[in-house]
Amino acid sequence: MNRRSNKGRSRPFSDLVPMLAALVTAVLVIVVGLFFLGSGSDAEARAILEREFEGAYPSAPTPTGNIVELDVTAAPTVIEVVDGLDTEVWAFNGVVPGQEHRITLGDTLRMTFRNELPVETTVHWHGVRVPNSMDGVPGITQPAIKPGESFTYEFTPPDAGTFFYHSHVNSTEQVERGLYGTLVVEDVEPVGFSQDVIMVVDDWSLTPTGAIDTDFNNPTDVQHNGRWGSVITVNGDTDAQLTARPGERIRLRFVNASVARPYALRFVDPVAQVIAIDGMYVREPRPADATVISPGGRVDVDITMSDTPGTFEIVEDFTTKVVRLVTVVVEGDLVDTPDFAAPRNSGIPEWTEAVDVDVDIEYKLALTGGLWTINGDSFPNFEAEQIEPDAFTKVRFTNNSTRLHPMHLHGQFFQILERNGEPVNDGAFRDSVLLFRDDVVDVGLVALDSGTWAMHCHILEHAAGGMITFLEVAPRDPVEAAP
Ligand code: C2O
Ligand code: CU
Numbered sequence: 001m002n003r004r005s006n007k008g009r010s011r012p013f014s015d016l017v018p019m020l021a022a023l024v025t026a027v028l029v030i031v032v033g034l035f036f037l038g039s040g041s042d043a044e045a046r047a048i049l050e051r052e053f054e055g056a057y058p059s060a061p062t063p064t065g066n067i068v069e070l071d072v073t074a075a076p077t078v079i080e081v082v083d084g085l086d087t088e089v090w091a092f093n094g095v096v097p098g099q100e101h102r103i104t105l106g107d108t109l110r111m112t113f114r115n116e117l118p119v120e121t122t123v124h125w126h127g128v129r130v131p132n133s134m135d136g137v138p139g140i141t142q143p144a145i146k147p148g149e150s151f152t153y154e155f156t157p158p159d160a161g162t163f164f165y166h167s168h169v170n171s172t173e174q175v176e177r178g179l180y181g182t183l184v185v186e187d188v189e190p191v192g193f194s195q196d197v198i199m200v201v202d203d204w205s206l207t208p209t210g211a212i213d214t215d216f217n218n219p220t221d222v223q224h225n226g227r228w229g230s231v232i233t234v235n236g237d238t239d240a241q242l243t244a245r246p247g248e249r250i251r252l253r254f255v256n257a258s259v260a261r262p263y264a265l266r267f268v269d270p271v272a273q274v275i276a277i278d279g280m281y282v283r284e285p286r287p288a289d290a291t292v293i294s295p296g297g298r299v300d301v302d303i304t305m306s307d308t309p310g311t312f313e314i315v316e317d318f319t320t321k322v323v324r325l326v327t328v329v330v331e332g333d334l335v336d337t338p339d340f341a342a343p344r345n346s347g348i349p350e351w352t353e354a355v356d357v358d359v360d361i362e363y364k365l366a367l368t369g370g371l372w373t374i375n376g377d378s379f380p381n382f383e384a385e386q387i388e389p390d391a392f393t394k395v396r397f398t399n400n401s402t403r404l405h406p407m408h409l410h411g412q413f414f415q416i417l418e419r420n421g422e423p424v425n426d427g428a429f430r431d432s433v434l435l436f437r438d439d440v441v442d443v444g445l446v447a448l449d450s451g452t453w454a455m456h457c458h459i460l461e462h463a464a465g466g467m468i469t470f471l472e473v474a475p476r477d478p479v480e481a482a483p
Contacts, residue, residue, distance in 0.1 A: 030069075042127060047351040049392040052349035053446045057280065057429065060448075061156035064106035068471045072098070072123075074167075075116035076180060082231060082238060085210025089178035089255040090117055096236055097200040097257060098165070098181020105160040105188050111153045113145070120144035122170035123153055124410075125183065127279045127297050132451025135410055136168045140452055140470065142171050160185045161279030162198070162253040162298040172259055172460045173216040176205070176227065180257045185279075190342045193302075194248035199240070201293070201316075201325060202257040203229030217464050225404050225458065226260025226295075226459035234325050238264045240284040244305045245332040251275075252301040259460040262404065262434060263316040263325070264292045267303065273342060276300035280413060281345040283427035292318065294406035294434040296458040305330045348427055354417045354444045359396045361385050363407070363469070364455075365435070366400040371466040372457065378466030379456075385469070389447045390475040396442050399435040405462065408432040409471065410453040414445035432458055447473040 022050045077094045081087045092098030095177060103109055105113045115121050119415045122144055124136035138144035157163070163183040167174035171277060182198050190196075221227040234240035244250060256263055272288035275281060278298055288301045304423040305328075314326040365372050371378040394417070397407050413429035419441050433441055456468035 019078065040378055041356070042358055045357050046392045048353050049349070049351055049357070049444065050390070050446060052351060053392070056345070056347045056349055056446075058158045061158040062106055063108050065108075065154040066104070066106065067108045067110050068101075068103045070101060070109065070111040071114075072111055073114040073116055074121055076118070079178075079232060081204055081206065082210055083238070085206075087210045087212060090340060090406070091214065091383070092181050096178035096180075097202070097255075100182045100184060100198050102184045103157075104185060104186045106156065107185075108154065108156045109183070110259055112150060113153060113172055115145045115147055118147055118246050119170070119174075120146055121169045121174060121179065122151075123165055125153070125155070125369040126166060126408075127161075127298065128155070128157050128163050128183065128185075129159060129411055129413075129449050130157070132411065132449070132453070135451070135453070137454050138169050140454065146174075154196070157183075157185045159279060161276055161281070162255060162300055163279050164255050164257065164296060164298060166257070168454075172227070172464045175257070175259050175460060176216065177212055182253075182255055184253065187343070191343055192338045193251040194335065194338060195244065196212055196251045196253070197242060197244045197318070198238075198253045198255065199234050199326060200255045200257050201263055202233050202236075203261050203379075204231040204233065205229040206231055217461060219370065221260070222372075222461045222465040223370065223403075226461035227259045229258070232323055232325065241327045242326055243329045244328060244330050246305055246307050246334040248305045248329055248330075248335055249336045249338045250303050250305070252303055254299045254301065255294055256278045256295050256297045258295050260275075260295055262292050262294045262297075262318050262406070264290055264318040265299065265301070265325075266290065266315045266322075267301070268312050268315070271299050272303040275302045275342050277428045278413070278430040278432065280385045280429045281343050283345060283348040285342045285344060286427075292378065292434060294404075294432055294458060295460070296406065296408055297430075297432055304337055308462040312417050345429075348429065350425070351415060351417065351444055354392075354394065354442075355423050357392065357394050357444075359442065360387065360393045361471075362396040362398060363455075364398045364400055365405055365407075365467065367403070372462045374467060374469045377469065379463075379468035382469040384452065384472050386472045386474065387447055389450055389473050392444060392446055394442055394444050396440065397433065397435055399437065399439045403462070404437075404459060405435040405467070406432050406458040407435060407455070407456040409445075409455045411451060411473070412453065412471075413451045414443040414444050416441060417444045418442040448476070449473060450475045
């Protein structure tokens with residue numbers, strides 16, 4: 001009895017053990033199953049995204065063997081920014097902006113660069129997918145070039161488009177003093193625009209006597225939106241003009257050479273369409289009005305002059321103030337408007353699955369104790385993130401601040417996928433994305449270029465205040481790397 005009653009008492013308990021075990025097993029099976037199902041669909045989505053990416057842009061350059069040799073010297077010189085005033089600048093070959101170098105896709109650029117400045121410098125090829133050793137980042141991709149020394153930059157750009165080169169040493173000072181220029185890589189068979197004109201926009205902080213204000217990196221600029229100048233120039237001219245004939249169809253290649261200030265383009269009269277962003281053709285041309293170019297950014301515009309003579313202005317109104325950039329004078333006899341479909345890149349993937357993919361890297365941006373931080377680190381302290389080449393990678397930028405951050409990644413192009421939870425149909429590959437206050441922006445990329453690449457805010461005062469990190473792309477599989 002006792003035994004039985006003992007048994008009787010213990011029976012429900014001993015039944016509970018296998019029941020609990022079964023329950024735990026079932027829950028585990030469901031959880032593990034969901035996990036694998038989840039990661040399975042994540043992996044599937046990534047595979048689709050990578051397939052869609054194929055052919056979006058060349059995986060490697062195709063050199064034709066044609067070498068374009070350039071000799072460029074950086075040195076102090078004097079120019080006239082404001083009429084009648086001398087401004088001492090630091091310049092590439094004596095001019096600000098530095099010369100516009102035009103090459104054709106497939107050409108190899110070989111630039112023998114001499115530093116005749118009183119300080120160290122380098123040249124960075126902003127937006128160009130150069131070999132990592134040609135990227136011009138001091139201490140990472142090359143030692144800074146000392147005064148009196150030379151360095152040869154040699155590479156074959158894999159992409160045609162509008163690019164920007166600038167000093168990457170103490171750039172808040174060196175770019176402000178004038179060390180920047182443009183590189184245009186022409187298509188092998190360019191479409192026949194009536195004119196193809198570069199428009200380099202810069203803002204200058206000058207003293208009343210015309211000298212460059214040397215108060216670089218002052219804490220107010222660093223902690224706000226960087227250094228904004230009061231004198232705006234286009235191609236070095238405070239009164240830039242473009243002369244065109246009625247009916248002309250013109251490619252305008254805007255480059256923002258300012259260290260901090262974005263511009264919002266306004267084309268008052270004629271039809272203007274954006275055909276390229278950050279050098280790369282977009283999937284579909286889009287209206288150019290209100291296009292924002294953040295520092296270091298490029299926007300190529302396809303614009304047709306009206307059939308009648310007249311004058312109009314291209315202005316910018318990023319702030320409430322409207323600033324004239326260029327006066328366009330349309331005069332002379334009417335010409336036939338060149339008739340061709342605007343160039344575009346229909347290979348840009350839609351990446352609609354991308355919203356379902358997990359974030360691989362999140363960069364949280366904040367101002368902490370007067371320093372700009374990325375995930376709590378302020379350069380030169382950083383933890384380089386690592387990614388695989390040829391794999392879809394989703395990067396989230398979270399702006400935990402009230403300031404602007406044009407986040408720029410060297411050596412790669414990405415598309416915007418989502419802004420503040422809203423899917424974005426970007427249709428464009430870019431090297432920078434502008435974050436406004438409290439923005440959360442997801443971008444997607446497939447890294448094709450191996451190496452250690454800088455990732456920083458292109459408000460250069462923010463970079464100087466610590467907002468720099470690095471992204472390491474592992475070496476590519478030689479089979480994948482084959483063109
Ligand atoms: Cu135009 Cu690292 O920058
Ligand atoms: Cu910033």
